[in-house]
Amino acid sequence: MWLVKYQGDHPMMIGSDFSRKSEKILLEVARLSGDRPGHRVSVKELNKTLGLERKEIKHALEYLEGLGYLELVSIGGPWLYGHVVLTDKGLQRIR
Numbered sequence: 001m002w003l004v005k006y007q008g009d010h011p012m013m014i015g016s017d018f019s020r021k022s023e024k025i026l027l028e029v030a031r032l033s034g035d036r037p038g039h040r041v042s043v044k045e046l047n048k049t050l051g052l053e054r055k056e057i058k059h060a061l062e063y064l065e066g067l068g069y070l071e072l073v074s075i076g077g078p079w080l081y082g083h084v085v086l087t088d089k090g091l092q093r094i095r
Helices: 016-033 043-050 054-066 088-094
Strands: 003-007 010-014 040-042 070-075 081-086
Touching (some): 016 040, 016 043, 016 054, 016 070, 016 081, 016 088, 040 043, 043 054, 043 081
Antiparallel strands (some): 070 081
């Protein structure tokens, strides 16, 4: 479980569980994009391997976007966000 606090308009996740999950998300986005920043990745496809709950993945993606590791590029679908893209900063973070 993650502890969610708000700092300004952005949620702030705390705990080692979040660190593992955020790294897992970034690694999976990189895998699905072929390590190509800017390549669109379906959140539905992303969550097939992650198995996160709707709110859990929503908050994690928003947090990772706030850090500049991902960009949320479309809205819609069962996970609220349709597609994400890995940024150069996100790729550097997992390397």
